[in-house]
Amino acid sequence: MEETGSTGEDSFESLAEFQLVLSELVGDASMDKIRVEYEKLIHALKKSRENEKRLMSKCRELNAEIVSTSTKVAAALKLSQEDATTITSLKRELDKAWKMVDAAHDKEKKDKETIRKLQEDVSNLTKMAEIQTGFSRDQEQNDLFNMIDELTKERDKLLTTAEGLREKLNKAIATQQEIEAKRERAMESISQLQQELQVQQNEISREMRLKEKLDKEVKQMHVDMEARMGEIKVLNLQGQKAKEEQQKLEQQLKELKILNEKSTKELEQMQTKNTKLQHECEQLSSTKEHLSLQNQQTINELKMREEEVSQLRQEVAKQTKMREAIQKKFHQIEDQKADVDVQRETLKAQIAGLEKDLESSQKQVEADKKAIEELIRERDILNKNLIKAVQSTEKQQNLVKLLEQDKKTLEHEISGYRLEAQKQRKIIQQLEKERDRYINETSNLIQKVQQKMNDVEVRETEIFDWKKKVTEAACKLKQHENLLETVVSERNLYSKNLIETQEEIAEMKRKMKTMNNQVTRLRDEISVKELALAKDQQEHKRLEKENETLKAELQLIKLQLEETKQCVDSQKTEQQKLQKIISDADAEQTQQKKQLEQVIRERDSLGKQLLHSNDERTLLYEKIRIQQSILSKGDFHYKQRIEDIRLLKLEIKRLRRKKSILDKTLPNTEELRQELFHLQRQLLRERARNSVLEEQLKPINIHRWRQLEGSDPGKYELIRKIQSLQKRLIAKTQDLEERELLLQEKEKLYVELKHILARQPGPEAAEQLQQCQWTIRDRTKKLKALIAELRMLDSKMNEYKSENQRLATELANVTKKYLSEKKLQSEQRTKIKVEHPELLPQLSSKPHFTGGGFRVDNPVYGRMSKQTTKEKMLTLCVHSGLPRYKHHLLPKPLASPPSYFMNIRELMLAGRESRKGLGQREKESVD
Known part of the structure; x- marks a missing residue:
């Protein structure tokens, strides 16, 4: 992170430099378009930097959320261990x-065995009593009373022990039920915790993988950024070197200007000397030789400059090679993009496979629906059985009512045993109170169970919310990853564009500096030329005056002029030819201007096409992002459906287990009914015995003990069995209610699943996806075509740049030639002024070449042997068609140079015209 921060600071330092450059470019109207595009690029770079910072902050927030979730998972693991x-x-x-x-x-x-033994003892005693009838009645009576007292005491003891055992048994059953309920709750909580642990472990592993991927991508981004920054530094160093070289060249140019100024000053001094030393021709010849040496030196310097220009061209070639290498890298990145498209198609194939899996899972859900319908049928069967059991219980209650009526009739008959009946009633009341208490306890337990179930539902909803939050966080992570990838790609594109624009800006700066230097130099030269023109005009006026004086002399030499007229006519024809050449050059100039305008229009149209293609590319990127977000949402919903199906499968398994348990308990109902029936029969028998015993205990019968046939110890057992059966019935009703609640919950879940399945995307979404894929493929093809067009346009732009450079070099050469020619003209002018007006003898009859190389073997020049040098120069000027102050073959100087050389293009065209005129005249002179 620190490294990225340092690179960001470096990039913003470079941005500050770019803004300085922009502030320099604000004044130039010609650089407005470049400045606007440059500002757009800087704005885009700033935006990418801000997006990068925002994404890094989001990554930090996500890391904090991952740490918090890991702490929560650790706490859940601790809770699971405690559980x-x-x-x-x-x-x-x-x-x-x-x-x-x-x-x-x-x-x-x-206890049952002891009761049975006591019953056997009672039966034995009755038999013994029947056998021992021979004993005396008093002894038997006393023995019987003693036996009855002992038996009653034993019965009371047994009743107390049975009550204690019953209470213990009830407590044990209650504790057993509570423990079973706790165990079921604990098992449910364990299963839930295990599921939550599995889900959290899966989420943690997923988040760890995502984190590792993000770390790897961040590291790769750091490496790429470092490499790019290294390349930028290298390019900056190269730019600095080029700037230093440019500064050196500028210094050399300044030195050359100083030398030129010195030479001009020296020339002025020489002119003054020449005016003073008109008669010293020998000194003039020496000065001429000196000037020729200086010309040779300037030619050598020009050669040196041409060598330096060739070196600069080599450097430009190197930079073009660097640019071609960068373009190759760009092509490689496009190939990588194609590979990414292939990977995306493979992912689409995987999505199709996943959709097939979803269809299979839907089929499984339909099978689960069928199983749920079968379970509902079984529930209906169980309800019918329950109704039958309720009807049988109602019948049993009716029988109990009949037995109570019989009991009331027996109570009227049994008046002696009211105390025992009251005791029994008290016991029954206590039992009823216990029953009511147990019913209240069961109702309270049912309420607690419902509360716990509500708590479980609340917890499940909370768990579902947390899962939703986790999935939303995962979706956000994926979106941030996609945003990171897009930002990285955009940053790479912007960095490439920035590097290219920096190179172009550096080139434009160099060109601008060279052009500014040329413009300043040309302005200075134009000012100097204007002064020279003013002087020339004065000299021209002076020469016209001299011409007027010489007209008298020319009238004397009419014969010579008539002979020279022929030469003048020939020169006129040549002049007409030159005018035609000039008109052709003007036509070429207009054509070149038109071509330049067409090139500018093409450049503007290409710029518009580029902007349009960039807009289309941004739209495509936005559509691709939307499709990716839709795909991520589909994946999220698909995972939710898979999790719901898994939960439903677990619930179906649990219901099947409960069903198997109920199926196992169903055959025991018939046994319970049979036991109840036998117990009712035993109760009736025991009541009959009780009535017989009460009749025997009446005091009317004196020998009532002789009618004793057996005691009635099974009544308490019958009551106890009835109570146990009632408790079982209550437990069964509670189980049935719980199962009904579970079935209702399952029905709710089934309805929710139906709604969820109805909300799921159908085949229309798949068709839309296919259409989007087709559109994306078409757009990618169009993008490739646009990229190819861009490459072609880049190559054309490079060609135009090379042409511009070539034209600039030609312009520099033309300006140098123009200056050298001007110097020669000034030298010729001084010679004309300095030369002596005496007649010089003709040296030889061989052909001579004067001025620009015209032949002078005409017989007219034989007559001119006795003329002055001044007259010779005048005749030469007349023959050559040039002004009288010039010998070199150049076109006539312009009347108003500042207005003509206001634009660089016009200067270039003037250089071309002068060059063409020079070439043609040299050819004609050679002919």
């Missing part, structure tokens, strides 16, 4: 409770 310890403790308590229940069952069996 495991509580589960082990509850299992131990369950084992203890089951041991207590087994001990209670053993005690109950022992």
Whole structure:
């Protein structure tokens, strides 16, 4: 992160430099378009930098959320460990409770055996009483009373022990039920916690993978950024070197200007000397030789400058090679983009496979629906069985009512045993109170269970919300990853564009500096030329005056003029030819201007096309982002559906287990009914016995003990069995209510699943996806075509730049030639002024070449042997068609140079015209 911050600071330092450059470019009207595009690029770079910062802050926030979720997962793991310890403790308590229940069952069996033994003893005693009728009645009566007292005491003891055992048994059953409920809750909580642990572990692993991927991508981004920054630094160093070289060249040019100024001053001094030393021709010849040497030196310097220009051209070639390497890198990146498109198509194929899996899962859901319908049918069957059981219980209650009526009739008959009946009533009331208490307890427990179920539902909703939050966070992470990738790609594109624009701006700066230097130099030269022109005009006026004086002399030499007229006519024809050449050059100039305008229009149209293609590209990127977000949402919904299907499968398995448990308990109902029926029969028998015993205990019968046939010890057992059966019925009704609640919950879940499945995307979404894929492919093809067009346009732009450079070099050469020619003209002018007006003898009859190389072997020049040099120069000027102050073959100087050389293009055209005129005249002179 620190490295990225340092690179960001470097980039913003370069941005500050770019803004300085922009402030320099504000004044130039010709650089407005470049400045606007440059400002756009800087604005885009700033935006990308801000987006990068925002994404880095979001990454930090996501890392903080991941840390918080990891802490929560650790807390959940600790809670699961604590729950495991509580589960082990509850299992131990369950084992203890089951041991207590087994001990209670053993005690109950022992009590039953003792009761049976006591019944056998009573039957034996009755038999013994019947056998021992021979004993005396008093002894038998006393023995019987003693036996009855002992039996009543034993019965009371047994009743107390049975009540204690019953209470213990009830407590054990209650504890057993509570422990079973706790165990079921603990198992449910364990299963939920295990599921949550699995989900959280999966989410943690997923987040860790995402984090690793992000770390890798960030590292790669850092490496790429470092490499790009290194390239930028290298390019900056190269630019600095080029700037230094440019500064050196500027210094050299300044030195050359100083030398030129010195030479001009020296020339002025020489002119003054020449005016003073008109008669010293030998000194003039020496000065001429000196000037020729200086010309040779300037030619050598020009050659040196041409070598330097060639070196600069080599450097430009190197920079073009660098640019071609960057373009190759850009092509490689486009190839990588094509590979990414291939990967995207593979991912689309995977999505199609996942859609097939979704269809199979939907089929499984339909199968699960069928299983749920079968379970509903089984529930209906169980409800019918329950109704039958309720009807049988109602019948049993009716029988109980009949038995109570019989009991009331027996109570009227049994008046002696009211105390015992009252005791029994008290016992029954206590039992009813216990029943009511147990019913209240069961209702309270049911309420608690409902509260717990509500708590479980609330917790499930909270877990579902957390899962939603986690999935939303994952979606946000994916979106941020996509945004990061897009920002990275945009940043790479912007960095490439920035590098290219920097190079172009550096080139434009160099060109601007060279052009500014040329403009300043030309302005100075134009000012100097204007002064020279003023002087020339004065000299021209002076020469016209001299011409007027010489007209008298020319009238004397009419014969010579008539002979020279022929030469003048020939020169006129040549002049007409030159005018035609000048008109052709003007036509070429107009054509070139038109071509330049067409090139500018093409450049503008290409710029518009580029902007249009950039807009289309941005639209395509936005559409691709929308499609990616839709795909991510589809993945998210698909994962939710898979999780819902998994939960439904788990619930179906649990329902099947409960169904198997209920199927196992169903055959026991018939056995319970048979037991109830046998118990009712035993109760009727015991009541009949009770009535017989009450009749025997009446005082009317004196020998009532002789009618004793057996005691009635099974009444308490019958009551106890009735109570146990009632408790079982209550437990069964509670189980049925719980199952009905579970079935209602399952129906709700089934309805919710139906709604969710109805909301899921159908085949229309797949068709839309296919259409989007087709459109994306078409757009990619169009993009490739546009990129190819861009490359072609770049190559054309490079060609135009090379042409511009060539034209600039030609312009520089033309200006140098123009200056050298002007110097030669000034030298010729001084010679004309300095030369002596005496006649010089003709040296030889060989052909001579004067001025620009015209032949002078005409017989007219034989007559001119006795003329002055001044007259010779005048005749030469007349023959050559040039002004009288010039010998070199150049076109006539312009009347108003400042207005003509206001534009660089016009200067270039003037250079071309002068060059063409020079070439043609040299050819004609050679001919």
